[in-house]
Every structure is written in C-alpha cells, then in structure tokens.
Amino acid sequence: MTQILRLNSTSKLRQGILRLVLGGSLICAAAPIGSVLAAPEEMATQSFGNFQNVELTTVIEAVAKLSGHNFVIDPRVKGKVTLIAPQGMHPDALYQTLLSVLSVHGYVAVDADGVTKIVPANMAKDQLPYRNNRETSEDWVTEVLDVSNVEATKLVAILRPLVAREGHLVGLAESNRLIITDTVANIRRIKSILRKVDVNNYGQFEVIQIEHAPADDLAKTVKGLIPKNQGGTDVTIAADERSNRIILTGDEQKRMMMRALLAELDVPTSSEGRVQVIYLRYAKATDIVQVLQKIASNQSLAQSGLGADEGAQSAPDTAVSQPDSNDKAPAAVGGTTVLMNDSKQLKERISIEADERMNALIISAPTQIVSALKEVIRQLDIRRAQVLIEAIFVEVSEDRAANLGVEWGVFGEQGAGLINFSGTLPTLIGNVGNPLAQAAALGSGVNFAAGQYNGNNGWAAFLKALNSDSASNILATPSLLTLDNEEAEILVGREVPFQTGSYTSTATSVTNPFSTIERKNVGLSLKVKPQINEGDEIYLEIDQEVSDVIPKGEAVDIQTTKRQIKTRVIVGDGNVVVLGGLIDEKETQVDSKVPGLGDIPGLGALFRSTDSSRQKTNLMVFLRPVIVRDNLKSDFYSRQKYNMIFDEQQRILQLPQRSWIKPGLRPQLPQYQEWRNDNATVAPVDTPAASAPIAPKAAPTQAPIESESSGFGDSYDAFYDF
Known part of the structure; x- marks a missing residue:
C-alpha cells in the first residue's frame, strides 16, 4: 500500500523511523501489485473528486492512494486548498496537478531514492538531486550549464530575474559555468535563452579594403550610426591605418549591412586624392622630400598590382611580344599594358613638394599613400642627437x-x-x-x-x-x-x-x-x-x-x-x-x-x-x-664654458689695475643664470628632449662705451689690452 509519512521536527529518532517506514514501504511494494494498487485502467477511471477548503495533507493522501507515490511531508507543510478536478484523471496527470498545487502554496516535491519529499520551496536547493531523465516539468532540480563564448559571471546578472524566487543561480569564473536550481520547465526556458546569448560573434570577421577614403574616418562615421542601446555584441568595427582597411566582426546580417554602408561611403572625391600640409619639427623638408618621392613611387606600383621589380620589367616584355603568336601571349601582354597605364596614372596623381620657408611638406596623393607617407614622416621627423x-x-x-x-x-x-x-x-x-x-x-x-x-x-x-x-x-x-x-x-x-x-x-x-x-x-x-x-x-x-x-x-x-x-x-x-x-x-x-x-x-x-x-x-x-641628446645637457656644457671665462675674468680683475686704463673699462661678466635669463624670451625651464630649444633674443646694438658698463662683450678689446 502507499505510505505517507509526516516528519516531526522535534523527534530525535525521525531518521530511524524514516528508515523503518521506507523499509515497510519497500516490503509492501514487493507484494502483488493487484493487492495493493488498482490496475492502471481502474486508476484511470477512479474519481478523484473535488476538494473545497481542505487541508493540503488530505489532498496529498488522496493523490498518494491513486498515483502510487510515496510521500514524506515536512512538518512545515500546512494550509488549506481548494481543488476542482475532472473525473477519470490519469495518475501521471494527477501527480502533475499536485505539483502545481504545491507550487502555488510555496512548496516543492523533491524525488530522492524513490521517495518524494514535500518541503518548503526555500529549502529545496539543500535537498535537490542533480538532474536525471525522470523528472517532470514541475520538478525542482540542480543543473550545471556550460558557457562557451561569454563570461559566465556576466550572465548571472542577465539571467537572475528569470529564475524563480526560491531558485538559485551562480557563475563559476574558473570553469566559465553556471549552476542553476529551478524547475525543469524554467531551466529548459533559460537554456533556450542562453543558446541565443552565448554565440561567437567574434569568430566571424571580414576585412574590407578602403580605396578612396581614410579607413579610420570611415570607421568613426559608421560607429556613430550604430545606436548605443543596441549593445556592442552584434558587430564590431576597427580600422587599420597602415593598410587602410576596416575589419568587421559579428553577426552575418549586421556585417552585410555595414558592408553595404561602407561601399556607399567609399567613393572617390572630385580631386581623386587628398592634399595635406605637414609641418616638420626637426627634419629638413628639402632632405626628406627625396626619400618620400621614392617611397610614393613604390607605393603606386604596389597599388597598381606590380612590384617595383615587376613594373621595371613589364615594359620590355610588352615591347618584344610578337603579334602573330597563336597562344594566349597577346592577352597577357594586354593585361600588363593596362597595369602599367594604371601605374602611370597613379604616379601622375602623386605630388610631394617641400616649402623651405615654412619647412613643410605638401603632399597630394590618394588616401592610402598619404597614410603610408605620414607614418614614414613621423618616424623620420625626430630630434637628432648632437x-x-x-x-x-x-x-x-x-x-x-x-x-x-x-x-x-x-x-x-x-x-x-x-x-x-x-x-x-x-x-x-x-x-x-x-x-x-x-x-x-x-x-x-x-x-x-x-x-x-x-x-x-x-x-x-x-x-x-x-x-x-x-x-x-x-x-x-x-x-x-x-x-x-x-x-x-x-x-x-x-x-x-x-x-x-x-x-x-x-x-x-x-x-x-x-x-x-x-x-x-x-x-x-x-x-x-x-x-x-x-x-x-x-x-x-x-x-x-x-x-x-x-x-x-x-x-x-x-x-x-x-x-x-x-x-x-x-x-x-x-x-x-x-x-x-x-x-x-x-x-x-x-x-x-x-x-x-x-x-x-x-x-x-x-x-x-x-x-x-x-x-x-x-x-x-x-x-x-x-x-x-637634449637641452639639459647642452645647457650644462654651455654653463661650463661660460664659467671658465667667468673665473678667468675674476682672476684678472684681482690684479692691480694699470694707471693708464680708464676706471670702469674692466668689464664684469654676470653670473651664468643671470645672463641666461636676460637673453632668453622666457624663464629657463627644464625642457624635455622633444621640445624645441628656446631662441635667444637678439643682442641690443650699443654705441661705443663711454662710461661704466657690465654687459657681456662691452669694451671687448679693453678686456684683453691689459
């Protein structure tokens, strides 16, 4: 017969009694089925009846008799229920109905070793087994979910609102997994959502060559068109300035949209290029322009489909080709001629000039060549050591x-x-x-x-x-x-x-x-x-x-x-x-x-x-x-030279003054720092190596010395006459 055991939380021997009861249940279960339970056909036709404001335990006893389940009821399971059921319910449907009643009243049924425990929902996670294949949709289970492409700890905040109030969800950073406790039906729903979130968008990427515009400018423009509320997991845009390319990663559909947008934006301008003026800090424009012209020539050959060596050899090959050849040689020659023409046209669009007055470079060339030349200029225009x-x-x-x-x-x-x-x-x-x-x-x-x-x-x-x-x-x-x-x-x-x-x-x-x-x-x-x-x-x-x-x-x-x-x-x-x-x-x-x-x-x-x-x-x-290498060291040696002259002058000034020298004609040099401050446009500061040196002011023009003066260089001849 079916056993129903009510646990008394105050009994110290409840575990022993539970073993005895379970043992008796097993013995009864060993008896002929016909003497204990009705046949399935009979059970299907038995009337379950309606319950109006009865104790929950009464409903559980009725379900136990008709379904054949063994229940262990926690003493905290109490309450009155009203249940209206149709006639002739199948035992499985009857059991599912009981699980729904328990869920409404905050209780859950936990299967463990052939016994169904009915406990409060907030205690379920302490007694739930790991999931197997025998649970129903309303059973509470604990399951471990693997996460492949997203951080599991970040998914906890997203999925927690979907878990039942009595459920449990935690993320493991070490193994990138989720542990969830909930009903089978809710876990199934969360797994369906997880499959759509845990996708490898970054594994799908493509590289798009930009021909007529700077890749970084286009990337910024396209990024500005993506609404911020869409998040950053659908598509990612990055620009490679060196090759003037754009890299797209993300969903295929979004990448197709971005590819079409980039194709619309990457169009030639009226001038077929860009004109930029680059001011140099340290290098001399007339010296660096020769290097840039050679680099631009090689870049133009590379963009036309020829290397520097191939472009040099293609013209002789075209000249010696025979028109009466029956093979495919003429087609190959014609293709080479087109490449050479493209290279020639590209060279004509490249112009690099030096402005000596401003020490600047004026570059007119296609965008990709301008980007390459700017990188070369950045590496060459550095302060040289002395x-x-x-x-x-x-x-x-x-x-x-x-x-x-x-x-x-x-x-x-x-x-x-x-x-x-x-x-x-x-x-x-x-x-x-x-x-x-x-x-x-x-x-x-x-x-x-x-x-x-x-x-x-x-x-x-x-x-x-x-x-x-x-x-x-x-x-x-x-x-x-x-x-x-x-x-x-x-x-x-x-x-x-x-x-x-x-x-x-x-x-x-x-x-x-x-x-x-x-x-x-x-x-x-x-x-x-x-x-x-x-x-x-x-x-x-x-x-x-x-x-x-x-x-x-x-x-x-x-x-x-x-x-x-x-x-x-x-x-x-x-x-x-x-x-x-x-x-x-x-x-x-x-x-x-x-x-x-x-x-x-x-x-x-x-x-x-x-x-x-x-x-x-x-x-x-x-x-x-x-x-x-820098201004600090240059100033150090300047100070050293100046102090040598200053010390020598001080020694000479200590000598007895000759009678024929007019008083006041012995000039006195100021201290180095005082002289430096008087001849600098700004107060001296410790400037880094990359900064430009401070230009001294022009020395004032003075008339011949008629009276006492202490300026540097005043009465220079008189200084050495004695």
Whole structure:
C-alpha cells in the first residue's frame, strides 16, 4: 500500500523511523501489485473528486492512494486548498496537478531514492538531486550549464530575474559555468535563452579594403550610426591605418549591412586624392622630400598590382611580344599594358613638394599613400642627437714627448682613465682610487693612444697643465658642436697668395707683364664627422691639418709646411683620443760679431761666430667627443664654458689695475643664470628632449662705451689690452 509519512521536527529518532517506514514501504511494494494498487485502467477511471477548503495533507493522501507515490511531508507543510478536478484523471496527470498545487502554496516535491519529499520551496536547493531523465516539468532540480563564448559571471546578472524566487543561480569564473536550481520547465526556458546569448560573434570577421577614403574616418562615421542601446555584441568595427582597411566582426546580417554602408561611403572625391600640409619639427623638408618621392613611387606600383621589380620589367616584355603568336601571349601582354597605364596614372596623381620657408611638406596623393607617407614622416621627423667635440692642438718638444705616458686609474667601480705626464712634465691629474701601475710610454713617434677622464673638470685641468708647461705650445683649443652624421669644420689661419702663373703682353709697344694669383688657407684646420653607434660609441672621420709659411730663403715663391692627419676611429662617449707623431724639424742659425771689427776682411773672422741649432717638435691632437641628446645637457656644457671665462675674468680683475686704463673699462661678466635669463624670451625651464630649444633674443646694438658698463662683450678689446 502507499505510505505517507509526516516528519516531526522535534523527534530525535525521525531518521530511524524514516528508515523503518521506507523499509515497510519497500516490503509492501514487493507484494502483488493487484493487492495493493488498482490496475492502471481502474486508476484511470477512479474519481478523484473535488476538494473545497481542505487541508493540503488530505489532498496529498488522496493523490498518494491513486498515483502510487510515496510521500514524506515536512512538518512545515500546512494550509488549506481548494481543488476542482475532472473525473477519470490519469495518475501521471494527477501527480502533475499536485505539483502545481504545491507550487502555488510555496512548496516543492523533491524525488530522492524513490521517495518524494514535500518541503518548503526555500529549502529545496539543500535537498535537490542533480538532474536525471525522470523528472517532470514541475520538478525542482540542480543543473550545471556550460558557457562557451561569454563570461559566465556576466550572465548571472542577465539571467537572475528569470529564475524563480526560491531558485538559485551562480557563475563559476574558473570553469566559465553556471549552476542553476529551478524547475525543469524554467531551466529548459533559460537554456533556450542562453543558446541565443552565448554565440561567437567574434569568430566571424571580414576585412574590407578602403580605396578612396581614410579607413579610420570611415570607421568613426559608421560607429556613430550604430545606436548605443543596441549593445556592442552584434558587430564590431576597427580600422587599420597602415593598410587602410576596416575589419568587421559579428553577426552575418549586421556585417552585410555595414558592408553595404561602407561601399556607399567609399567613393572617390572630385580631386581623386587628398592634399595635406605637414609641418616638420626637426627634419629638413628639402632632405626628406627625396626619400618620400621614392617611397610614393613604390607605393603606386604596389597599388597598381606590380612590384617595383615587376613594373621595371613589364615594359620590355610588352615591347618584344610578337603579334602573330597563336597562344594566349597577346592577352597577357594586354593585361600588363593596362597595369602599367594604371601605374602611370597613379604616379601622375602623386605630388610631394617641400616649402623651405615654412619647412613643410605638401603632399597630394590618394588616401592610402598619404597614410603610408605620414607614418614614414613621423618616424623620420625626430630630434637628432648632437656631438660636442673638444680639441687641443699642442706642440711638445721632442724631449718632453719622449716622457709622455698614460696611466689608468679607477674611481670606485666606474672605471675612469686618467692621463698623466711622467718625468719632467708636470702632473696633470693625480692618481686616485686604485691605479694600475702600468704606463705606456709614448715616444716621439706615437701614432695613436686613447684615454678617458672621469668627470668634466679633468679636461680643464689637462688644458691648464699644458698651458703652464714651457715645453708645450698650445696652438688652438677649438670646440665643435654638430649634429649626428653631419660634418663640422673649423679653420684658424690666414689666406696666403700663391703665384700660379705669369704672362707678358707685347701686343703694343708697352710691355705689360702680369701674374695669376690663387689664395690658399694656411693655418690650423679640423674637419670632423661624427656618427653615433649602438652603445654610445662614436665613429669619427677626422681630417686635421696644420700648415705654416716658412722663410722664403732662396725659393722663388712662398713655401709652406704641412702636417696632416686623416683617420677614422671609434671612441666612447666622453673618452679622449690622442693623435700624434707629426714631427716638425726647425733649423736656426745665429750670427754673432763684434760691431766694426767683425766686418774687417780676413781678420773679421776672429771677431764673429755662427751658431746653428735644430729643434724637433711633435704635434699632438687630443679629441674628446661628448653626446648631447637634449637641452639639459647642452645647457650644462654651455654653463661650463661660460664659467671658465667667468673665473678667468675674476682672476684678472684681482690684479692691480694699470694707471693708464680708464676706471670702469674692466668689464664684469654676470653670473651664468643671470645672463641666461636676460637673453632668453622666457624663464629657463627644464625642457624635455622633444621640445624645441628656446631662441635667444637678439643682442641690443650699443654705441661705443663711454662710461661704466657690465654687459657681456662691452669694451671687448679693453678686456684683453691689459
């Protein structure tokens, strides 16, 4: 017979009783079916009857008798119901009717191991089994749903309103799954919705080539036409500026609409191109225009369907084709001719001009070529690094040059090279740190040596040491600042006339001789072309020359001496390269005599003498290149040079003033920062490397100094007269 068990929540032995009752139910179930339950045909014809305001448990008992289900009723299941049912209901329909009655009153039926538990709906999720194939539409179950293309945690907020109030929905981010507790019918409905939401729109995409307009502009226009309330999952639009293409992803129908819209917008304009003016910041327009013209030519060949090599070869192929060929060669030749014509027409539409006055480029070309050229300009128009080259030209006597050596020392872990003169020459920079007791003696025939100074004051100390040595003659100390990979030149000397030919005209009775003269530079010249390599190594092309005029003697024309070095070296940033070995030999003859007596013929030899001497000097060139990448470093070296002059002036001003100098004519330089502020358009600030340098104001024009003044450059000659 059918068993109905009411649970008493206060009974401590309810679980044991439940086992006994269930056992009895199983025993009864083992009895002949005919003795317990009526046959299905009888059950189908049995009258269920109508219930008017009866206890819910009474209805459950009636359903249990007619359907054969075993029910376990929770003590919290209470209430009165009214049920009107037709005659002759099938047991399955009768059970479904009971489930609907329970749902209306906030209760659910949970199947577990052949027993149907009737519990409050809010307790259902604690006792529900995982779904199987025997549930009906009103049964409560727990099911795990897989999500493939959308984040499960985002779907929780969308699907939660669709779940029953007593149901449960949670998303697992790790496995991208949903766990749902609800009726079978509602879960079926949610799964149907999930299939439409969980779609891979981004797996379907297409690329559209834009021919006549900028792809990024078209993409922005089309995006503006999509209503924001439609969401962003239907179709996505992205532009590739490099290839001037648009990428569409999303639903096929929406992509078809966007494809048609883009085709309507991608139409040629009246000018068949765009004209743009691009202002350059650092590059020179006349230099960069040549590069762009070559790139534009290659781009035009590529767009016409030919590569650069193919376009060059297609014309000869067309010329040698025979008209009487019976194969398909003429068709191929004709196609090539069309491509070449297209390329020619495209080239005619491309124009790149440079405006030197504004340092700008004017480009007229199809949109895709303009986009490609703009990217090239962006990469070329950058601030170039500069190289400051400090040089010392010094003549050292042969005796002193033989004692020249190089010693290497270390400041901590930084490693700095220090150059010393050993022997009789004064020490330029003392050894510090842990010097390596190795000295490479550089004799009079030295060709090359390299060293490095630690810090910026070593160069000034080295220069002072050379200047203070009587056996060293400093010829010049030039400084050159030039752009990377640009040649710089400095010349200190004079123009000397050289006779290149002579001619005497006798066309008339009067002889008219004349000579042709060519003036040449004689003195000290330095040409340097730096190139910054990887790792701040500087490649230097050096052309150094020292020339001088020698006494005429017995020569008919002017004679000069010339000492020249042409070399290529690689030096680290801030290191010093030494070039030497240019020896000059001077012979002097001094005649001494006693006035009057030395001129007596014969006996005069007793009262006069002749002394001859020879002196050899070694020309050495010290070069120190420093990389200057931004305004801060440029200002640092400018300040350093200015302070050297300022300190020297302060030293001279401490000397006793000569009586013949008018008081107030000794000019006084201002401090560097004060002078910089007075000569700048704006207050000095630390500008980044990409910013343009601040242009100084033009120096005011002043009349000759009549009174006291402290301006830089005032009474410049008077400064050096004393």
